[in-house]
Structure formats: structure tokens, C-alpha cells
Amino acid sequence: MNEQMTQLVQQLGDWLVGLGVPETQKTAAAFGLLFLLATFLVLILILVLFRLRGGRKPAATGEEEPEERREPERPAKEVPAETAGEEAPAEAVAEVPEPRAVAAEEPLVTDTGVEPVAEEAEPAGEEAEPTADQAAEAPPEEPASLFQRMRRGLAKTQAGLVGRIDTLLGGRGKVDAELIEELEEILITADLGMQTTQALIAAIEQRMARDAAADPQMVRQVLQQEMSRRLAEVDTPFDLDRPGPMVVMVVGVNGVGKTTTIGKLAHLWTAQGKKVLLGAGDTFRAAAADQLEVWAGRAGVDIVRHAEGADPAAVAFDAAKAAVARGADILLLDTAGRLHTKVNLMEELKKVRRVLAREIPEAPHETLLVLDATTGQNALVQARLFKEAVEVTGLVLTKLDGTARGGIVVAIANDLQLPVRFVGIGEGIEDLRPFEPEMFVRALFEK
Ligand SMILES: Nc1nc2c(ncn2[C@@H]2O[C@H](COP(=O)(O)OP(=O)(O)O)[C@@H](O)[C@H]2O)c(=O)[nH]1
Numbered sequence: 001m002n003e004q005m006t007q008l009v010q011q012l013g014d015w016l017v018g019l020g021v022p023e024t025q026k027t028a029a030a031f032g033l034l035f036l037l038a039t040f041l042v043l044i045l046i047l048v049l050f051r052l053r054g055g056r057k058p059a060a061t062g063e064e065e066p067e068e069r070r071e072p073e074r075p076a077k078e079v080p081a082e083t084a085g086e087e088a089p090a091e092a093v094a095e096v097p098e099p100r101a102v103a104a105e106e107p108l109v110t111d112t113g114v115e116p117v118a119e120e121a122e123p124a125g126e127e128a129e130p131t132a133d134q135a136a137e138a139p140p141e142e143p144a145s146l147f148q149r150m151r152r153g154l155a156k157t158q159a160g161l162v163g164r165i166d167t168l169l170g171g172r173g174k175v176d177a178e179l180i181e182e183l184e185e186i187l188i189t190a191d192l193g194m195q196t197t198q199a200l201i202a203a204i205e206q207r208m209a210r211d212a213a214a215d216p217q218m219v220r221q222v223l224q225q226e227m228s229r230r231l232a233e234v235d236t237p238f239d240l241d242r243p244g245p246m247v248v249m250v251v252g253v254n255g256v257g258k259t260t261t262i263g264k265l266a267h268l269w270t271a272q273g274k275k276v277l278l279g280a281g282d283t284f285r286a287a288a289a290d291q292l293e294v295w296a297g298r299a300g301v302d303i304v305r306h307a308e309g310a311d312p313a314a315v316a317f318d319a320a321k322a323a324v325a326r327g328a329d330i331l332l333l334d335t336a337g338r339l340h341t342k343v344n345l346m347e348e349l350k351k352v353r354r355v356l357a358r359e360i361p362e363a364p365h366e367t368l369l370v371l372d373a374t375t376g377q378n379a380l381v382q383a384r385l386f387k388e389a390v391e392v393t394g395l396v397l398t399k400l401d402g403t404a405r406g407g408i409v410v411a412i413a414n415d416l417q418l419p420v421r422f423v424g425i426g427e428g429i430e431d432l433r434p435f436e437p438e439m440f441v442r443a444l445f446e447k
Pocket residue numbers: 102103104132252253254255256257258259260261337398399400401402423424425426427431
């Protein structure tokens with residue numbers, strides 16, 4: 001062993017002499033080189049170990065998981081080196097619009113403001129996306145501030161919209177026509193829609209006309225202000241404190257998240273001291289009422305349901321009667337997204353409205369249209385249809401957590417001139433947020 005070592009040092013020394021090291025110092029130089037190599041190897045080893053540990057952390061918002069959560073939630077969940085880091089990438093900050101990853105309900109993170117480690121931002125792999133089942137099994141979250149939860153829910157839109165804008169602005173010294181053109185493209189691909197994009201660009205151009213020396217950061221400021229302003233313009237107070245049962249009818253096409261939203265609202269309003277009753281107006285499948293019943297159980301509220309195939313207007317009638325009789329503060333009525341019979345869905349919804357109004361004056365007080373944000377412009381088309389047929393008073397945008405197309409929130413509110421009431425940022429019972437325009441935009445733009 002020793003002999004081999006001496007030989008190695010000798011050979012190294014000879015090689016170094018060849019490179020110009022003085023003959024007298026060749027042994028010292030050879031040792032020096034060996035020492036350097038060893039240090040280098042140790043460093044690489046440390047980096048590899050670090051990577052393995054770090055890979056198991058979700059990189060969703062680039063924020064670190066708090067220490068106390070790590071242990072109980074990931075017990076001995078050892079992953080082989082090559083799969084480490086795959087839990088997060090679906091959410092990892094990337095510039096390309098990512099595949100639709102609904103239900104990324106990994107137990108995520110709270111705020112420490114740490115930026116994502118570059119090597120964690122790997123491209124999304126199919127197997128990286130948790131299924132709805134896995135999502136449902138995820139342990140309940142610990143409380144985080146509302147703002148941080150909103151930020152986390154919007155991580156994909158943040159990356160796809162503001163992240164791309166920042167990259168664009170970062171590389172430019174001045175605001176010129178080319179920059180504006182690229183910005184326009186980003187806004188449209190983030191589903192802000194043609195109309196809203198044009199309005200935002202016009203605001204930037206106006207500002208440029210006033211201040212020719214404006215730097216690229218001005219663009220960011222104007223965008224943030226304009227989005228906030230446009231959302232706030234259509235925002236009206238949501239009054240829960242009216243006398244008598246307040247009837248909230250929830251409409252929207254199949255699968256957008258109506259039933260889930262009703263469950264979350266029942267929980268939210270019960271926690272605010274309201275007596276809530278649910279009406280299972282989606283009689284298309286027995287499973288729909290079963291699903292609502294599960295949510296009623298979770299939220300600890302009563303439910304009125306009929307058999308599968310029953311007339312939704314009859315459910316509405318019974319539910320309204322029960323709400324009055326039981327002294328409920330709020331009746332939340334679920335509706336179908338499609339029907340058994342050939343009756344037009346919109347006609348059916350109008351009939352339900354008439355029945356409600358006969359039982360409770362001015363009911364339904366609110367008609368919330370639920371839209372799936374991941375469907376982008378399609379949501380806008382649906383919204384127009386429903387708005388024409390039934391008097392929609394407010395919007396709920398669901399699944400914002402699963403999409404980079406959250407810009408649709410601004411587009412819909414702006415195009416339809418309707419207030420966004422709530423946004424869904426996950427499948428859990430707590431994952432519905434009352435919409436606050438200023439907070440929403442700040443969650444997108446804050447660095
Ligand atoms: N990730 C995510 N999934 C949601 C959200 N809201 C609803 N979902 C899921 O969307 C699917 C359809 O929801 P459901 O309430 O049955 O839709 P409905 O047909 O309109 O009643 C379910 O798997 C829900 O868990 C949300 O905000 N985020």
C-alpha cells in the first residue's frame with residue numbers, strides 16, 4: 001500500500017515536472033495536488049448528500065418546510081437517489097406552461113422566503129403528479145397565514161405570469177415596442193384574454209407617453225395597479241348578515257367543483273357562527289347527493305336530499321321550507337351541471353329560482369357561478385352562457401392551485417363585470433378563500 005502510494009506520488013511528481021514544476025519541489029507539489037483532489041471529492045460527497053435530503057422537500061413555492069412538520073409527515077419515506085425530488089416538480093417554478101396538474105395537495109410549506117434551489121426545479125414527470133386519491137389522504141395542514149396560503153395556491157400562475165414578466169423585464173434596459181409585444185404575448189398565454197390584455201397594454205402605453213424615460217420596472221408596477229383596480233372595480237360586499245334564511249344557489253357545468261365548494265362554504269360559514277343547511281339539487285346521479293352528504297358530515301350541517309332522478313325544483317322547495325322551519329341562516333343549494341331529461345339546463349335552473357322565490361322573498365339572494373380555472377378561456381365562454389340565462393351575482397374560481405392560467409380570474413371579472421367571491425386553492429375543506437382583489441394581486445406580484 002505504502003509502496004503504491006510512493007509510486008503514485010513519484011509518478012505525479014514526474015508529471016508535474018513535465019508541466020514546469022522545479023525538480024526539487026516535485027514531491028511537495030504532488031502531495032499538494034493529492035490533497036486538493038481529496039478535498040474536492042469530499043465536497044462532492046457533501047453536495048450529493050445534501051441533494052438527497054433536499055430532494056424530498058417540496059419546492060412548490062420555493063419556500064422551506066418548517067422543521068417541525070418534516071418529521072411526522074414523511075416518516076422514513078426513503079426515495080432512491082434517482083427519484084428524489086420528484087414530489088415537487090409539477091409545482092416547481094418553470095417558465096413553460098405546465099401540464100394540468102390538478103390536486104397537487106402535497107403537504108406544502110409555509111413562509112420562510114427562501115428561494116428555490118435551482119437543482120430542485122426539474123421538469124415535471126408524469127409520475128410526479130399526485131392523484132386525487134393521494135391528495136385526499138394528505139395529512140391536514142398546519143395553519144399558515146392566509147396570505148401565504150394564497151401565495152402557495154397561486155405558485156403556478158405566479159411562475160407562468162409574473163415569473164415570465166420578470167424574466168422579460170430583467171433582460172431589458174428600456175421599454176420599447178418589442179418589449180410591449182412580448183409582454184402582450186405573455187399576458188395572452190396566461191389567459192388574461194384579449195380584451196383585458198389590450199386594456200393593460202393601453203395603460204402601460206399611456207404611462208410611457210407621460211414619462212418617456214420610464215424603466216422596465218414601471219411596467220410591473222402599472223400591471224399590478226391595473227389588475228388590482230380592475231378587480232376592485234367589480235368587487236361588491238358579500239352580505240351574510242341579512243335576516244331570514246339567505247339562499248345561495250350554486251351553478252356551473254359538471255366537474256367544475258360546485259359540490260366541493262358548497263362543502264367548503266358550509267364549513268367556512270359554520271365557523272363564523274351561521275346555521276347552514278344544504279340542499280342536494282343535483283339529482284342527476286345518486287352519487288352527487290352522496291358526495292354532498294359527505295361534505296355535510298365534514299362541516300357538521302344538515303342536508304335535504306331526494307332520490308336520484310327527482311325534480312330539482314322539488315328539492316329546492318323542500319330545502320327552502322326546511323330552512324325556514326329550522327331557522328337556518330343560510331341555505332346552500334347544489335345544482336346539476338347536466339340533466340336526465342331533455343329539459344334545457346338553463347330552463348331547469350330558472351324553474352328552481354322561481355320555486356325558491358315563492359318560498360323565501362328575494363331568494364336566491366346570491367347565485368354563485370363556479371368556474372374551473374384550469375379550463376382557461378373555456379371558463380369565460382361558460383360564464384357568458386350562465387350569465388345570460390340566470391342572474392349570476394358572483395363567481396367562484398376553483399382549482400387555481402392546479403394551473404398556471406390564474407390570469408383568467410382577472411379576465412373573467414373584467415369581461416363580465418362580475419365580482420369574484422371565492423377562489424379554490426386545493427381540495428381540502430380549508431382551501432377556499434374569500435376573494436380580496438388587492439391580496440390576490442399582491443400574492444402574485446410580491447417578490
Ligand atoms: N385542486 C383542486 N381541486 C378541486 C378544487 N375544487 C374542486 N376540486 C376537485 O374537482 C373535482 C370535481 O369537484 P365537484 O365538487 O364534484 O364538481 P361538481 O361536479 O361541479 O360538483 C373533485 O375531484 C374536487 O376535489 C380546488 O380548488 N382545487
